Amino acid sequence: MTGVDVLWAGGWLRDPAEPVLRGDDAGFATGLGVFETCAVVGGRAFALTRHLHRLAASLAALGLPPVDLDEVRAAVAAVLDAGGDGLGRLRVTVSPGAPGGHARPSLVVTGGPAPVRGAPHVVRSPWVRNERSPLAGHKSTSYAADALALAAAVRVGGNEALLADTRGALCEGTGSNVFVERDGELLTPGLATGCLPGVTRALVLAWSAEAGLPVREAGPDELPWTVVEDARQGRVGLALTGSLRGVVGVEVVEGVAVPVGPLTAEVARRFRARAADDLDP
Template sequence: MDLVIWTDGRFVTADEPALSGVDHGFTVGDGVFETCSVVDGQAFALTRHLHRLARSARGMGLAAPDEDVVRDAVQRVLDRAGATVGRLRITVTAGVGPLGSARGDGPVTLLVAAGPSAPSSLSRAVRLPWVRNERSAVAGLKTTSYAENVVGLAYATARGADEGLLANTVGALCEGTASNVLVERDGELLTPVLETGCLAGITRELLLEWAAHEGLPVREATPDELPFMVLDDVLAGRGALALAGSIRNVTPVVSLDGVDLAPGHLTYAAQDLFARRVRDGIDP
């Protein structure tokens, strides 16, 4: 099956109604979600994703769904989908509510879906003309209010790229529309600190842990260490760039703003490390 969708206890097809027309996730984007890669029919790092889902829900003021219920729904979806799917999405919304911003008092909505995925081993990026607000009420939360990311990715796609990179409001390198950023320079691979407003990515988290265990120089940057202007250094050949995300894992960036880049050796080492450790266990 190409797509399997489960919502609140039942399977639906892609052309069947799955949510109320006044579900707050639909009307105002009031919800949170997680996307996991699927490896051999199992969701990778599911426990970490479920913990982040609960953190995002709390940050939004939503009731976190019962973890056992979510795990059961995930298993039902993956059992029906088979081993060919590559992506799993878990979505929790505030449920049925008024047409305005105020929430209703009903239960949250839970939706789990699995479908195909075709990740690339390389990435191409452009710098976006907009910024991420690190002081936003939802900074660092994985919410369904994704319009900024949709617009940013469309901008990147129109320019031949598959990701757009964002600064924050004070000019620090922050993140991509759906990825964390890694900058290779001076013998280290650095990723922006969470205080920049970037998402605490699961791939980012695992890479930092695994690299520290194996002695690979990958670390979180200090608050002022990666200004957005560091991308000028990358373009000038004084650094390299990589992206990290749950579907792409770790990928070298081979083009920035239409200029070809040479991937760094640490980037390739991190990519190899991640691929190897994924094979070691499905729920690290």
Template sequence: MSEPLLFVDGTFHDPRTPLVSALDHGVTVGDGVFETCELIDGRTFALTRHVQRLQRSAEGLGLDAPDESRVRAAVDAVEQRWQADGGGMGRLRITWTAGYGPLGSDRLAGAGTLIVAAGGARPAGPVRVAVAPWVRNERSAIAGLKTTSYAENVVALAYAKERGAGEAILGNTRNELCEGTGTNVFLEVDGGFVTPPLDSGALAGVTRALVLEWASDAGIEVREEARPLAAIHATRHAALTSSTRGMTPIVAVDDRELEPGPLTLRMGEEFHRRSREQLDP
């Protein structure tokens, strides 16, 4: 699949075609929400969980949530085209914005904009991370919401890339470990996993939630527990989770090398197996 698929207003379009108003609030002020999902053999993994989080994020912003049947119909159309075009593994993105609005922060009443796009994805592998000098504000109005106001993540990820890393790690205002720019963080501690609680400001990742459930089934303890940001520098083994990574080991924090942890490797294999057996857990 060389070109991304783009589906807007019930129709496929060339991905370079201008379709959204220049005054769409999702463009002018980042007033929108989105979900990125994994495509497995042309089907969207964990779609129900992603649609539910999309609706929660929209409601958290004060937007009317998108109609679930409309979202599912658009996703189905993209899946069918992806399969017909011979697309293999990939990613699917659902974006919902406030639609046309004024230049300021006030909203206009009216229908939102729904965009569904799909494109190829590279297999995820072990990743080096850099700890960013900026923080997540766990008391922010948009803490825990997956919004299109993503500039902080863009800047932090660029910071990591400049240092040879593939992801940035952020603390919060309490100097606690929080999350990555598009990932959740897990540390191997005392024979189990520890991951920051959601009140740290971390996003409630779909993969994070499934790891919490499936690790328990596999006999691996997982605790949601606040840890100082310095814990990422001291840990022997750590991992990232996201919809496009599954669970993958962190192999360096800044300039310190890490070995992939045994629990990370075990849970990574378990997640891969179960995600192929159960498309919509």
């Protein structure tokens, strides 16, 4: 093991280059599966319990067989132990397994270094999130649309793409939730837009409420897609939240430098402090 690239599948640690899924596994053949990604902090997976609860909920919502969460925790522990200090991210992937009435779900846990990103730079995607899709709100392995949207943003210098829903409301990024700082408040799109119920998003809402900060979920018409142009013009601020990003203020919108709002900066500071005190909130 290199300490920075670790894979667990089928009950034990394996060479990361080793094939671990059958060709007829539904996760490979159709993209039917779910995953969770955690930051690794001090050798532990941050907010693992919340991630596993969401994993189980997504499996149930999509009609997929449940996975043994004790087995997942054991696999996570093995990967963290083998990876050592080099690990910065951990991913748990579950698919239904091969066809057949007695098939067991396929469970794969991987660990690697944390991604290296520059200043948060968002680009509007020409594609939308379908809030009526059965996959909306779940971390599905059917991830090609997000990968293509992100690739398009990267080609023009960005490192995240923002998506609207089909009704013209701001929804989310390809791998992050989005917040808008406007008129002294920090607002995030509601789940009805099809955005992911992000773990970091939920913690920001809860911890900000405890601190008495004006951070809340937006109403149905409060964050139209045009708010991204307002951000590019400097009239509002944007922030991104995610398991690997934490809470970060957007610094560039489609090539235009924009300021990070004071409330965003305060929420980010408080999130870092709370997260450091409790790695499994």
